[in-house]
Amino acid sequence: MTPLDGRVALVTGASRGIGGATAEALRRAGARVVRVARSLSPAEGFVDLPADLTDPRQVEALADRVRRELGSPDIVVSNAGGFLLRPLEETTVADFDAQVDLNLRTAFTLARAFLPILRAAGQGCYVTIGSVADHVGFPENAAYAASKYGLRGLHETLLAEYQGTGVRLTLVSPGATDTAIWNSVDPDHREGLPRRADMLRPADVADAVLFVATRPPHVLIDWLRLGPA
Ligand SMILES: NC(=O)c1ccc[n+]([C@@H]2O[C@H](COP(=O)([O-])OP(=O)(O)OC[C@H]3O[C@@H](n4cnc5c(N)ncnc54)[C@H](OP(=O)(O)O)[C@@H]3O)[C@@H](O)[C@H]2O)c1
Numbered sequence: 001m002t003p004l005d006g007r008v009a010l011v012t013g014a015s016r017g018i019g020g021a022t023a024e025a026l027r028r029a030g031a032r033v034v035r036v037a038r039s040l041s042p043a044e045g046f047v048d049l050p051a052d053l054t055d056p057r058q059v060e061a062l063a064d065r066v067r068r069e070l071g072s073p074d075i076v077v078s079n080a081g082g083f084l085l086r087p088l089e090e091t092t093v094a095d096f097d098a099q100v101d102l103n104l105r106t107a108f109t110l111a112r113a114f115l116p117i118l119r120a121a122g123q124g125c126y127v128t129i130g131s132v133a134d135h136v137g138f139p140e141n142a143a144y145a146a147s148k149y150g151l152r153g154l155h156e157t158l159l160a161e162y163q164g165t166g167v168r169l170t171l172v173s174p175g176a177t178d179t180a181i182w183n184s185v186d187p188d189h190r191e192g193l194p195r196r197a198d199m200l201r202p203a204d205v206a207d208a209v210l211f212v213a214t215r216p217p218h219v220l221i222d223w224l225r226l227g228p229a
Pocket of ligand 1: 012013014015016017018019020036037038039040051052053054079080081082083102129130131132173174175176177178179180181182
């Protein structure tokens with residue numbers, strides 16, 4: 001018997017990185033895992049529902065399909081996102097809008113589509129992947145940090161709004177994690193950035209999500225921060 005036997009989990013941004021590792025950890029723990037991303041390589045043991053989450057109609061269609069075919073998910077991990085490291089004076093309005101769209105607006109539309117389903121079921125674990133940049137300012141991080149601080153505001157508001165419904169919301173805020181999100185930055189060759197070998201591994205963040213998802217229903221973890229030692 002594994003701890004999540006019979007549970008349904010949905011993970012966005014599950015094609016690689018933190019979302020990929022989280023989907024795998026939840027699957028290994030016994031959950032039936034729905035993977036969501038734009039591009040998903042075939043893998044055994046998952047239900048794959050490709051979607052571009054920046055399109056609210058696709059998010060609504062996704063939630064509708066999951067509810068009809070699998071019922072209310074026990075676990076939702078809102079993880080899909082992107083990263084921009086760019087000085088303010090080189091960050092265009094379009095860059096800013098794209099970060100807010102991908103990291104914040106998609107989290108809003110996902111929450112708006114899925115939280116009513118969880119509320120109606122009277123239970124569920126809803127995990128948002130924030131970042132160390134949702135509570136610490138770093139140079140060249142204006143657009144990313146604005147999106148992630150906004151995400152923390154969204155999380156804290158929904159935490160209060162859904163209190164007492166049986167739906168438990170958690171913000172997981174990882175520090176630097178060695179994934180493809182860093183590829184365009186090449187941190188090993190730039191001053192002031194963590195080396196890839198010193199970063200968290202995607203599996204470390206997945207373990208944190210698994211810990212949250214396996215607490216009994218009377219335990220709420222509202223915020224879990226983790227980073228490289
Ligand atoms: N890596 C870090 O250092 C770090 C630290 C703190 C927080 N985080 C956060 O962790 C989350 C995952 O990051 P990661 O490092 O694992 O990045 P990653 O390896 O680049 O993965 C990003 C995921 O998001 C998906 N995605 C991107 N745009 C999408 C869209 N429009 N619709 C649906 N899915 C989309 C990607 O899939 P497709 O391209 O196939 O759509 C991919 O699965 C992000 O929210 C990030 O901000 C990362």
